[in-house]
Amino acid sequence: MIARALLVLAPVMLFWSLTAIALANEPVRLEGIEKDTPLYTWVRETVLEKYKTRRIFDNGDADDPELRFSGIRGDAEKALQAKGYYNPQIVFTPGVQSALTIDPGPLYTISEIAATGLEREDMPEIFGIAPGDVLDAENVLEAQRKFSRALQAKGCYYTLRIRNQVVLDHEAQTGSVRFVIEAGPEAVFGETIFEGAPRIKEKHLRRFLRYKEGDCWEFGKLEATKSALIGTGLLSVVREVLPDAPDENGVVNIRFELMESARRSILLGGSFYTDEGLGITAEWRHRNILGSGEELSARFNGNLLEQAIGVGFVKPYFLIDTQKLTISATLGREDTEAFEKLSLRNNFEIERRLASRLTGAAGAGFEVSRIKDKSTNKERNFGLLSLTGRIQFDNRDNTLDPRRGWLLRLRSEPHIDVFGESSPFFKNTFDVATYIAIDNDRDHILALRGRIGTILGGSTADIPASRRFYAGGGHSIRGFGHQEAGPIAANGDPLGGRSLIETAAELRFKVTETIGGVAFVDAGGVYDAIFPDFKNGYYVGAGVGARYYTAFGPIRFDIAVPMNKRAQTDRNFQFYISIGQAF
Structure with missing residues (x-):
């Protein structure tokens, strides 16, 4: 009997729950203006959104619509006037879901434009508005800003104040615009x-x-x-x-x-990936160490697979104002399924700003390493001397949480082994990422990423195991473990390859200001040939995730599964936690 009652009550409870949620999200219904028009969107965003979360706490009258929505008529009138509607009819009807009914009335236009306060020959032309245009407040203010800049450039005024006066003619449904100038002495x-x-x-x-x-x-x-x-x-x-x-x-x-500012600072970061375990990053920075913005740093980062400690020095404005010099030294250890490595690496790089969003860099490095290739169980010592060339275009709006822009990066590194263990080889990678807004608020973003790489020179076996390409993992093809998306040896260890391709598509959406979600598909692989030939197949992973947005950036929680599981795939899923978006 109880079960049957619950079956009857459940749909009713669900209906009322969904209704309550809908009413909480839309406490006021907008009527009288055609939906999906610019005016409807403007009133909804500037007026209704303001009252969604408004609460009045006064002797238990928090739910009284007249109190909660007091002032909504005035706000609606101001919003309509800003778009040129100066004689609207507005009715607010309180209720369980209140209604705001608007008849915008006629659209007013500009009849005349004038400026006073200076001699005519001292005044530049007024740009952006003209007689006959809609009397839109934002357009008038933008014209005022342009007029102010033009006046300042022409007159060098120490103080300059401009205000606008609008005189309406309701009978003609027009308004005259007058800019009043108050200019100080030239300087x-x-x-x-x-x-x-x-x-x-x-x-x-x-x-x-x-x-x-x-x-x-x-x-x-x-x-x-x-x-x-x-x-x-x-x-x-x-x-x-x-x-x-x-x-x-x-x-x-x-x-x-x-x-x-404080000259010294400490930065801490953390992550957790199923295949890499707990990751920790710690960095100490000393800024302005020589008085011209130079920076000295010491850094440690480690997880179950890799640990490294290093020091760095950055000299901005090196030789010319558009260049900076970076020098670094790193002692590192890696123990992956493919290889074991102990290394000491030294690098220097000069980066130059070629345009506002375009940089180029050139440098050199020398690495001494002892590497055990687990596919052959051989240990070799390498002394790799490398030159580095890089060019990058980056106009993303935010590196941790980009919502617009492009990232394009081409990197080339020729290597010579001074110990003679490896033949010379030339490693090249090209990365691209872009971010496309699906809605005007940029709360729904389609993020796309691609990477392709090739190594020219010796065979895969001749290239040091740590310098080969590998795919799989939280920074590569999610769903597959670290280095799993590629050829394997007879003993099951990853071989790596001379070519790489990676692609990713991720749909990001915000549920609230601090909570969001993602759905993604990653695909690609590593191949023995110098260009991807897909002989080892194409690896596809997919998953979903959550985002918690903080002041410094989003914290990501992703879970992914391999869509075409291979023999070398250890797990049915992979879990990732880190700071910042995946790309």
Whole structure:
């Protein structure tokens, strides 16, 4: 009897639960404006979203719609006026799900544009709006900003204030726009003095000035200088001190009051992958060690398969302002299914900024290593001298959680073994990733990634095992264990290969501001030929995951399974936890 009652009540309870959730998510219904139009979206985003989470706590009246939604009519009227509707009819009907009914009324247009406050010959042209255009508030403000910049560039005004006045004609359904200008005296940049940062060389600070002495005064250049100084990471406070007015010659001397950031910092990170175990990263940094933004660092990272400790030195603005020098030394140990390795590696690299998002780099490295190839049980000593060339385009908006942009990277490394154990070989990789928004809010992102690699030179067996390509794992083809997606030896150990291909597609979506999910498919493999010939098959893994979004980046939780499990596949699934998106 109880079971039968539950069967009858369950659908009713489910219906009311879903209804409650829907009402909580949409407490106000918008009527009168056609759905899926720009105006409907504008009112929904600027007005209704504001009241979704609004609560009024006053003597138990939290659920009173009149209290909770007080002010919604005024907010709706302002939103409509911003888009050119200055005579709307708005009715709010409270209820279990309240209704906001809107008749936008006629769309007002611009009848006249004028400016006052300066002589006509001193005024530039007003761009962005014209008589007959819709009286859209954002368009008027953008035109005002452009007008202000043009005035400042033409007049070098020390102070410049522009406000707009709109006079409506309801009978003609138009409005006239007038910009009122209040301009101060003309001025030029004078001497710049820095105070409060004794450990930073003044020559280094002056690199970030976005103006020269004698330049036409422009407040935007001063703001750009402050942003550049803060952007170095060396300063926590940048405050400008300006006179009330230019001196008798129209010169403005500037004094910056500075406060240095902490010079030393410690960074900690962690991860857990089924195939790699618990991973820990720790880094100590000492910034501005020589007074021009140089950085000295010591780093440790380790998991069950790999451990490494290293030191590094970075010299920005090396020889020229668009270059930086990086020098590093690393002592490492690896013990994977394919090989065991103990190595000491030294590197240097010079990176140059070729354009705003384009960089190129060249360098060299020398690695002394002892490697045991587990497929043959042979140990060999190598002394690999390598040259490195890299070119990269990166316009992603965020490295830990990208939602737009592209990453393209080409890397080439010729190697010579000075011990003579290996023939010369030439390793090349090309990576590409892009991020496509599916909705306007960029809460749904389609992330795509591809990688292809080839090694030219000797045979696979002749190439040191640690320098071959491998696939599989949390940074490669999820669902397969570390190094599992490729050819294997008779004893079951990975052989690696001379060519590699990897592809990935991942759909990312946010459920709340802090919670999100993903669904993904990874595919690819490693092959003995110098270009992928797919003789060993194509490895496909798929899975789902969750994201917890924090102030510094998302924490990812992924689980993946191999879609075409092979003999060397140890597990039916792989689990990954780390900071940042998979790519």
